[in-house]
Amino acid sequence: MRVLVALSGGVDSSVAASILIDEGHDVVAATMKLWGGAQDSGCCSVADVEDARWVARQLGIDHHMFNFTDEFDARVVAPYVADHAGGRTPNPCIECNRHLKFDRLMHRASQLGFDAVATGHHARITADHRLLRGVDRAKDQSYVLCHLTRGLLARLRFPVGTMTKAEVRERAASLGLRTAAKPDSQDTCFVTASGGREQFLGSRIDLHPARVVDRAGVTLDEVAAVELVTVGQRRGLGGGGGERRYALDVDVRNRTVTVGSLEELCTAAVALADVTWVGVAPAAGCEVDVQLSAHGRPVGAVWDGDGVRFHRPERRPAPGQAAVLYAGDEVLGGGTVRASAVSVPA
Amino acid sequence: MTVYLDHAATTPLRREAFDAMLPWLTGAFGNPSGGHRVARAARRAVDDARETVAAVLGCDAGEIVFTSGGTEADNLAVAGVLAATGGGAVCTAIEHHAVLHAVEARGGRIVGVDGDGLVDLDLLGASLSADTALVSVMLANNEVGTIEDLHAVAAVMAAHAPRAVLHTDAVQAAPWLDVATLGAPAGLLSIAGHKFGGPQGVGALVVRAGVPLVPLLRGGGQERERRSGTHNVAGIVGMAAALAASAADREEAVSAVRLRRDRLASGIAAALDGVTLTAATAPRLPNIAHLRLEGVDNEALLLLLDDADVCASAGSSCASGATEPSHVLAAMGVGRDEARSALRLSLGRTSTDDDVAMGVSSVVTAATRLRSPAAVAR
Numbered sequence: 001m002r003v004l005v006a007l008s009g010g011v012d013s014s015v016a017a018s019i020l021i022d023e024g025h026d027v028v029a030a031t032m033k034l035w036g037g038a039q040d041s042g043c044c045s046v047a048d049v050e051d052a053r054w055v056a057r058q059l060g061i062d063h064h065m066f067n068f069t070d071e072f073d074a075r076v077v078a079p080y081v082a083d084h085a086g087g088r089t090p091n092p093c094i095e096c097n098r099h100l101k102f103d104r105l106m107h108r109a110s111q112l113g114f115d116a117v118a119t120g121h122h123a124r125i126t127a128d129h130r131l132l133r134g135v136d137r138a139k140d141q142s143y144v145l146c147h148l149t150r151g152l153l154a155r156l157r158f159p160v161g162t163m164t165k166a167e168v169r170e171r172a173a174s175l176g177l178r179t180a181a182k183p184d185s186q187d188t189c190f191v192t193a194s195g196g197r198e199q200f201l202g203s204r205i206d207l208h209p210a211r212v213v214d215r216a217g218v219t220l221d222e223v224a225a226v227e228l229v230t231v232g233q234r235r236g237l238g239g240g241g242g243e244r245r246y247a248l249d250v251d252v253r254n255r256t257v258t259v260g261s262l263e264e265l266c267t268a269a270v271a272l273a274d275v276t277w278v279g280v281a282p283a284a285g286c287e288v289d290v291q292l293s294a295h296g297r298p299v300g301a302v303w304d305g306d307g308v309r310f311h312r313p314e315r316r317p318a319p320g321q322a323a324v325l326y327a328g329d330e331v332l333g334g335g336t337v338r339a340s341a342v343s344v345p346a
Numbered sequence: 347m348t349v350y351l352d353h354a355a356t357t358p359l360r361r362e363a364f365d366a367m368l369p370w371l372t373g374a375f376g377n378p379s380g381g382h383r384v385a386r387a388a389r390r391a392v393d394d395a396r397e398t399v400a401a402v403l404g405c406d407a408g409e410i411v412f413t414s415g416g417t418e419a420d421n422l423a424v425a426g427v428l429a430a431t432g433g434g435a436v437c438t439a440i441e442h443h444a445v446l447h448a449v450e451a452r453g454g455r456i457v458g459v460d461g462d463g464l465v466d467l468d469l470l471g472a473s474l475s476a477d478t479a480l481v482s483v484m485l486a487n488n489e490v491g492t493i494e495d496l497h498a499v500a501a502v503m504a505a506h507a508p509r510a511v512l513h514t515d516a517v518q519a520a521p522w523l524d525v526a527t528l529g530a531p532a533g534l535l536s537i538a539g540h541k542f543g544g545p546q547g548v549g550a551l552v553v554r555a556g557v558p559l560v561p562l563l564r565g566g567g568q569e570r571e572r573r574s575g576t577h578n579v580a581g582i583v584g585m586a587a588a589l590a591a592s593a594a595d596r597e598e599a600v601s602a603v604r605l606r607r608d609r610l611a612s613g614i615a616a617a618l619d620g621v622t623l624t625a626a627t628a629p630r631l632p633n634i635a636h637l638r639l640e641g642v643d644n645e646a647l648l649l650l651l652d653d654a655d656v657c658a659s660a661g662s663s664c665a666s667g668a669t670e671p672s673h674v675l676a677a678m679g680v681g682r683d684e685a686r687s688a689l690r691l692s693l694g695r696t697s698t699d700d701d702v703a704m705g706v707s708s709v710v711t712a713a714t715r716l717r718s719p720a721a722v723a724r
Contacts, residue, residue: 065668112649
């Protein structure tokens with residue numbers, strides 16, 4: 001089989017490539033150039049490309065660069081900025097997987113005559129094209145793969161999904177790969193560690209101060225940038241000595257952050273937009289486990305056809321975040337958390 | 347059999363260059379800066395080469411400065427004149443990055459071009475001032491092949507910035523054009539050995555008498571204090587032999603390569619819809635066919651061609667090795683999406699009729715595949 005492996009310059013994709021080679025496949029590597037900015041970290045710096053090229057050379061396979069910067073800008077960065085401008089908290093990794101790795105890259109691979117695409121994600125694909133959590137629970141990445149479908153899974157390979165991270169590093173070390181001890185990538189790749197989200201967004205949109213109010217509308221404090229506040233956030237909202245206050249709602253238009261107690265933050269249900277299913281959509285009333293962040297704890301809920309109803313109240317996820325629905329280890333699908341319908345003053 | 351259609355990137359070493367270099371790689375050696383007989387022999391070889399290069403380029407031997415290549419020659423011209431004069435630089439928007447980035451780094455002005463890539467002489471005049479020390483306009487563009495009229499450029503300079511020096515990057519022109527005549531108005535002129543059948547890693551900058559120049563590299567004071575560093579004797583000797591040989595067979599080679607280039611371009615245009623020939627009506631190099639294939643992603647096209655054993659290129663590459671949308675096409679008013687459909691096929695003296703036939707059929711097959719939605723499940 002001809003397999004195109006997306007080599008990021010990290011240890012997981014390096015080992016994924018080596019496994020496919022050992023399995024006897026005809027493997028070609030490609031690194032996606034996604035971001036042209038002056039970022040100091042992330043998945044497409046020149047140093048990472050060097051690592052990818054070096055690994056490909058060590059493994060004896062061809063390596064290509066794919067320039068997808070325009071698509072990344074249009075499908076990931078621009079929506080990220082627009083979401084923050086609207087008071088939502090997006091998950092750019094999910095959008096990147098959905099639009100770049102598992103659309104643009106797979107399209108390119110098909111054009112070039114490849115039978116499959118492989119990545120270094122920690123998740124498993126069953127023989128009948130279902131998506132399962134990775135064996136290493138601490139490194140499981142199934143959450144950010146929630147928009148995959150069976151049709152795509154049939155043409156995908158996640159060779160390290162059945163391994164623990166320690167096993168991946170061990171294999172990389174035994175092969176003498178220079179990525180063996182490379183630290184895991186962190187955070188949003190296009191936002192610099194030094195400048196942070198504030199600098200990134202501040203150079204693209206106007207950031208506005210906002211009032212911090214309680215649910216009765218009484219002003220308690222101020223924040224410098226309403227676009228940087230996330231629902232569920234506790235820090236930076238004042239109220240030092242008293243009861244802990246959480247952001248319940250972020251209203252960019254009215255420059256208002258509504259805060260309340262942990263009890264008030266909790267909700268019994270979350271409405272979802274843009275829901276996709278790996279396979280057949282489950283019937284309303286179906287029992288699911290819901291995960292509300294990349295490494296969050298799954299909680300019991302019922303899919304009601306429009307969103308999920310928790311068995312016990314849960315902290316309200318920020319609008320724009322993904323809710324991923326599981327049945328045990330299996331990813332059923334996922335969607336984007338809609339703006340909260342909680343009763344807060346306008 | 348690999349079909350190589352990327353001679354503008356680099357072209358094979360000529361036999362004449364190999365023969366001239368061989369003694370200096372297999373026994374003969376010497377540091378030309380020394381005083382003894384071994385050194386003097388190396389010195390003679392370098393100066394013989396200098397004379398050969400000067401004769402082809404139409405200058406005095408003392409005006410030749412050997413460098414490590416075209417990039418160094420371009421950087422030396424820009425940085426050297428600005429450092430010596432304290433003035434500013436102006437260049438066209440379609441210069442090779444070796445000029446463009448050197449000018450931009452020093453706060454220079456960039457002048458636009460028309461849809462064929464010809465420098466806009468009115469804009470050029472408007473961007474010149476008494477403070478302008480250097481104007482850099484390439485003799486022939488490396489991507490689309492457009493040939494600039496340096497005599498016209500010099501006339502504009504005489505009117506608006508009489509003290510400014512004209513530099514021309516003649517790296518792509520050297521294999522195919524009479525550089526001595528077309529480049530005569532330039533006080534500084536860059537060439538690179540590997541573009542005309544010499545070895546990689548060697549080039550030259552012509553520095554006409556009276557042109558103020560501060561060196562980039564300081565040290566032993568070689569090249570009359572203009573470029574320190576021990577000479578690349580074999581490289582210099584090989585470059586000179588290749589340049590002399592390519593000047594000797596130029597007329598014959600130009601007519602042969604132009605015929606093949608035109609067959610290549612017209613063969614593709616006849617078989618595919620939506621093919622635009624870039625700079626079709628401008629004076630341009632005889633070996634470059636620059637095409638835009640509507641609806642074809644050039645990154646994918648180049649990989650399919652590579653699979654078919656056909657080497658071609660598009661635009662230039664960034665530090666990571668990814669293909670970047672061409673700044674040359676952007677300057678010519680070609681939109682970003684359309685620039686992503688650009689393909690440069692460049693022929694050389696070793697190109698054959700079979701290369702042309704294989705080039706046409708491979709491009710047509712690959713473009714047809716990429717345009718066909720049925721071939722790709724998304």
